[in-house]
Amino acid sequence: MRDNPQADDLLKIAEATFREAILPHLPADKKYTALMIANAMRIAARQYGCDENEAEAEIAALSELLGQSVVDNDPDAIKNLNKQFAEAIRSGAFASSNKWHNKARKHLLLCVQNRLAEVNPKAISEGGNDRR
């Protein structure tokens, strides 16, 4: 058993300290690199704190969309199912005329927004607002 504080806590406090104590004192030509370092630490901290149940839910949803039963304890299940899903989309199996089209899109949007919650939560949105 590890001692606390662990990875996510350490990354969070390291990032906060870096932003408050170091970043303001750096010359202008180093700020971009420093902000990238802080951003990478923030993403890593969020990934450590992510919900493990999301992967199981993704496997279940993909299995349903592909009409397959879930194989227990397959370490590559999520990658293999996504590969099959990607191939099925390319072949037109989820075109707008298909009854699974909306469900597939909803699944994709959920997965994308789960990843956005880790890398850029402010970007999560429900649609564009362009005035074409």
Next chain:
Amino acid sequence: MDIQPGIESYLLYLDEVNTVEITDLRLLSGGAIQQNWLLDVTVNGTSLETVLRTDSTSSLEDSLSRAQEYAIFKKAFDAGVTVPEPLWLSVDPQWISKPFFIMRRVGGTAAGHKIVRNDAMGGGRKVLASRLGQELAHIHSIKHGQAELDFLALPTPTPALHRVAEYRAALDASNMPQPTLEWGLYWLEQNAPDAVSELVLCHNDFRTGNYMVTEQSLTGILDWEFAAWGDPLVDIGWFCAKCWRFGAVENEAGGVSHRDDFYDGYEQVTGVRIDRNAVLYWEVMATMRWAIIAIKQGDRHISGREPSLELALTRHIVPELEQDILNMTQEAGNA
């Protein structure tokens, strides 16, 4: 690598050059695909402020060589496009071990996040957007069939389907399945427009961040390494795509101003009205292209070929682009 002795030797080798004194030479930041060096040099007693452009550690296989880029700079300069004047090109490896060219340096900034937040840039938002539209129209005045540019790729069977095939091949070469990008590519395939009647020179990276501007005016269109023959709407979609507005999403023309200001400038020069409804397709294509580039750049880091924090973080912009693709294809309907 110290390139100064090689640059001095090269300039002295030129027939028209008798004396050379390099007064400043340093690598400029940015440029994942190529390097830009600030080069101040006195040639035959005349001071020149220039930029030397050469290859980076690794380059994308679909970008042009420096020699080809130089030929395009010359063509664009002669066509009246505002580009830095190209001065000299060398493809001989004896000078700095790789090809390079030297062009006049133009003033201003190319930093997109600064440009979109400054109302005064380029003479004001409307003026800048209109000017950019005019510049793009001048680029598109260069029609397919120019002997000097016969190395440029021709899209087959159509500009749209050429890209769909290219991006699918890129996904096949990457290690991770990308169902959301496949979703977008299927939509792009099913909704692809017909080939245009006349192919034009497309800049293919015409966006905020790739032009230089002062508070007075636009000073130069940069970064031509992806230029090719294509559908003019490719450039219009790339310029207007949400992913190139640097957070100023309400200003749909490159984060600078309203679309109509940009379109008006373009139409003033071409005399042809832009098909507003057709632009959305090319914005989906633009967003797809940026996602594919981000995956390729991420792979350069992940593979260990070029460990880089910037490349690693670029890989993580993909979900935002995927969300845009899902939203835009839903807005457009079909397929």
